[in-house]
Amino acid sequence: MTMISNRTSAEGNTQRSNEALGFAEVFFHRQDKDRGEALYGMYHDQSTLIWNGSPYKTKTNITKFYQSQLATETTVQALDAQIMPPMGDIIDMITVIAAGKIKQNDREYNFSRTFLLGPNSPTSTEYLIVSDTMRMHS
Numbered sequence: 001m002t003m004i005s006n007r008t009s010a011e012g013n014t015q016r017s018n019e020a021l022g023f024a025e026v027f028f029h030r031q032d033k034d035r036g037e038a039l040y041g042m043y044h045d046q047s048t049l050i051w052n053g054s055p056y057k058t059k060t061n062i063t064k065f066y067q068s069q070l071a072t073e074t075t076v077q078a079l080d081a082q083i084m085p086p087m088g089d090i091i092d093m094i095t096v097i098a099a100g101k102i103k104q105n106d107r108e109y110n111f112s113r114t115f116l117l118g119p120n121s122p123t124s125t126e127y128l129i130v131s132d133t134m135r136m137h138s
Contacts, residue, residue, distance in 0.1 A: 013083045020081035020094045020117060023127065027115070028074045028098070035066045044120065044128040051134045062132075073103040074111075093118050094127065102136060109136040 023042075030039040043049075043059035050056075056065045077100040084093040096115040101108055116131040 016083060016092075016094060017081040020096050020127070021079055023117065024076070024079055024081070024096050024098055024115065027129075028076055031066070032072050032074050035063070035069075039063065039066060042129055043132075044118065044130050047129050047132065049132045049134070052136055070105045074100065075102075076100040093130070109138055111136045 040063045047059050048057050049062045056062045076098050079098050081096045094117040098113045102111045112135050114133045117127045118130040120126040120128050
């Protein structure tokens with residue numbers, strides 16, 4: 001996802017937060033409806049997914065994991081995005097937190113999810129998922 005807002009102003013931070021919320025909406029749609037290239041393209045090459053405590057590293061392995069899962073239907077009930085302060089060479093990270101319900105195999109679970117989004121490169125305006133932690137609760 002390309003974020004077009006200014007990285008240094010308060011107004012730019014608000015805009016980037018809004019763009020990150022849009023990113024999450026697109027992600028959940030793709031998770032439920034399109035687990036191929038579209039979802040694959042949202043992850044950084046070296047991303048980590050932790051799904052209910054089980055880690056998957058690299059976007060290739062993450063995609064294989066999603067493709068092996070049963071179909072899902074996600075309802076997001078709460079969504080928030082926060083700009084993180086600079087960390088070393090990485091000047092721009094965004095945390096996105098989501099909670100809601102996920103239906104899988106005719107069972108419904110509550111879920112909480114945290115994404116860490118970062119630029120594809122230090123000067124890029126394209127943001128990708130660097131870290132993704134998903135927990136389902138009965």
